[in-house]
Amino acid sequence: MIDEVRTMPAAVQPQLMRWSVVLPGLAALACALVLPQFANAYVTEVATTALLYIVLCLGLNIVVGYAGLLDLGYAAFFAVGAYTSGILTAEFGFNFWLTIPVAMATACVAGIIIGAPTLRLRSDYLAIVTLGFGEIVRIIARNLDITGGASGLVGIERPEIFGFKLMQVQHFYYAFLVLALLTAFVCLSIERSRMGRAWFYVRYDEDAAAGIGINRVTAKLQAYMMGAVIASVAGCLYAAKMTAISPESFTFNQSLLILLGVVLGGMGRIPGVVLGAILVALLPEVLRGAGTYRPLVTAVALLAIMLFRPNGLWPDKRV
Amino acid sequence: MALLEVRDLRLSFGGLKVLHDISFSVEKGVINSLIGPNGAGKTSLFNCLTGFYKPKGGSIHLGGRPIAGLPPHRITALGLARTFQNIRLFKEMTVLENAMSGQHCRSRHGIVSAILHLPAQRREEEAIRAAGMHWLDFVGIEQHAHRRAGGLSYGDQRRLELARALASAPELILLDEPAAGLNEREKLDLVHLIRRIRDETGITVLLIEHDMGLVMQVSEKIVVFDYGQKIADGPPEIVRADPRVIEAYLGTEE
CATH class of the missing domain: 3.40.50.300 (P-loop containing nucleotide triphosphate hydrolases)
Structure with missing residues (x-):
């Protein structure tokens, strides 16, 4: 009897927390669902970009926000996904949907190759190594024949689903919406599981985590691979939407923008990261009127946010 | 021996x-x-x-x-479990999450079963949570389960470190x-x-x-x-x- 009373708060708490998140979440989802019906092609295009950044930022959030690993080369995994899918459909005539598992596996292998030797390093060193890795992937893509060199890869097939071909921007908007929802679900599921908690333990105190029985290298490697897999799936869909990709889509700047979304919104927490991703996608559009002053305005806005909201706009309560 | x-x-x-x-x-x-x-x-x-x-x-x-x-x-x-001379809790996480960390090496479900919400994974999560509560109860701080670990009094932080170590069985x-x-x-x-x-x-x-x-x-x-x-x-x-x-x-x- 006493035991029941004692364990009750544990069961009740997530429920309470859920309602305050679910209602605004559902409202946002409803808006997202009807948006293309009312908006013009330009707005839908920008919204699609925002959804792409939501997926990428949620993926990077696993690495940076959950496991506390500073990754400056995340766009590399985005590139691995895009090129794997692009090459397989354009050069070998693969079905688009079949390229997704191949891209995921490739990203996993890339994640292990770069992660296994480097994840023993602590934050600053890891940042430098991942930055280098990002550049290596881009330069390889520039110099291989199969990737189309500097001019890139063209003629990537549009995906088909049940005989329906994804062509227009609205179609890709919905495809990215599904992917974003799926990614959020995956993040939420892991966040509340044994492995998700292990990442937080490692992030907050690596030595204490090891002392309590957590293999820190495996935990970090899994977070790194999970982030890589999510970026690669986003890459597949991105390649299909653009039908042409070039190494310039996967620069250090791209990695930085994704990281910016994670940090801006408040790393570690899904709603904050989503907000940050939307801002990263919208900011260049909103500031179009500023013309050549755009970088200056962006920089001032970022500095202001970092000064007044150092933990992000919608921070993790834990921090 | x-x-x-x-x-x-x-x-x-x-x-x-x-x-x-x-x-x-x-x-x-x-x-x-x-x-x-x-x-x-x-x-x-x-x-x-x-x-x-x-x-x-x-x-x-x-x-x-x-x-x-x-x-x-x-x-x-x-x-073989240990506590540290200078308390090393996961201060930003809840008291219960700290106690649950000890169970990590006694459980096995990973990322894939968490994404799929497999029944076995849900059961294991429940068992981890129950074990965490049990050890908090054992050291006498179960009433603080959902507070931030860093917000506990010094004495209770010592108890929590003990509960965390005990939770690793x-x-x-x-x-x-x-x-x-x-x-x-x-x-x-x-x-x-x-x-x-x-x-x-x-x-x-x-x-x-x-x-x-x-x-x-x-x-x-x-x-x-x-x-x-x-x-x-x-x-x-x-x-x-x-x-x-x-x-x-x-x-x-x-």
């Missing part, structure tokens, strides 16, 4: 010898203390036992299995100065708690402590260190009368 068997353990940092051929054993079900002046090498020995330092020589056996040189997480999985638990910073009342509670650990769970205790009153009160066997060497071991009344121990603590009369 002894639960923990340390033979000729050596540790040095560069030219500095920290531990000289240490040998001692810990019997199952006995409350043991490790004492000695500051800098005698007690915490270094703990760090060797738990895999944070790699010993230069000698052997450590836990339940007959060699553990010297294994990484910390493997040693914890084999049944160890055979042997190493406590590094568990009474440091506690008041007299809290020290009494600690003595009571250490006895309950042994009596109710059967977990063997090895503690480092400076408070001689507490050590003499709770220990059944004491190992004394000075300058990286073992100078005595045995029951409290024998150790207390040992001239070398008195010398190490009080100095010799010239």
Whole structure:
């Protein structure tokens, strides 16, 4: 009897927390669902970009926000996904949907190759190594024949689903919406599981985590691979939407923008990261009127946010 | 056979010898203390036992299995848990999440089953949560389960570290100065708690402590260190009368 009373708060708490998140979440989802019906092609295009950044930022959030690993080369995994899918459909005539598992596996292998030797390093060193890795992937893509060199890869097939071909921007908007929802679900599921908690333990105190029985290298490697897999799936869909990709889509700047979304919104927490991703996608559009002053305005806005909201706009309560 | 068997353990940092051929054993079900002046090498020995330092020589056996040189997480999985001299909690996480961390090495479900929400994974999560609550209840801080660990009082943080270590279901638990910073009342509670650990769970205790009153009160066997060497071991009344121990603590009369 006493035991029941004692364990009750544990069961009740997530429920309470859920309602305050679910209602605004559902409202946002409803808006997202009807948006293309009312908006013009330009707005839908920008919204699609925002959804792409939501997926990428949620993926990077696993690495940076959950496991506390500073990754400056995340766009590399985005590139691995895009090129794997692009090459397989354009050069070998693969079905688009079949390229997704191949891209995921490739990203996993890339994640292990770069992660296994480097994840023993602590934050600053890891940042430098991942930055280098990002550049290596881009330069390889520039110099291989199969990737189309500097001019890139063209003629990537549009995906088909049940005989329906994804062509227009609205179609890709919905495809990215599904992917974003799926990614959020995956993040939420892991966040509340044994492995998700292990990442937080490692992030907050690596030595204490090891002392309590957590293999820190495996935990970090899994977070790194999970982030890589999510970026690669986003890459597949991105390649299909653009039908042409070039190494310039996967620069250090791209990695930085994704990281910016994670940090801006408040790393570690899904709603904050989503907000940050939307801002990263919208900011260049909103500031179009500023013309050549755009970088200056962006920089001032970022500095202001970092000064007044150092933990992000919608921070993790834990921090 | 002894639960923990340390033979000729050596540790040095560069030219500095920290531990000289240490040998001692810990019997199952006995409350043991490790004492000695500051800098005698007690915490270094703990760090060797738990895999944070790699010993230069000698052997450590836990339940007959060699553990010297294994990484910390493997040693914890084999049944040796520890607390830290300066409390090392996951301060930003809840008290319950801290206690649940001990169960990590006793559970197995990974990312894929969490994404698929497999029934077995849900059951395991429930079991981890229940174990966390059980150990919070055992140390008496279950009412704070959903608070931030960093917001607990100092004494309760010490208790939580104990609950976290106990949650890893160890055979042997190493406590590094568990009474440091506690008041007299809290020290009494600690003595009571250490006895309950042994009596109710059967977990063997090895503690480092400076408070001689507490050590003499709770220990059944004491190992004394000075300058990286073992100078005595045995029951409290024998150790207390040992001239070398008195010398190490009080100095010799010239």
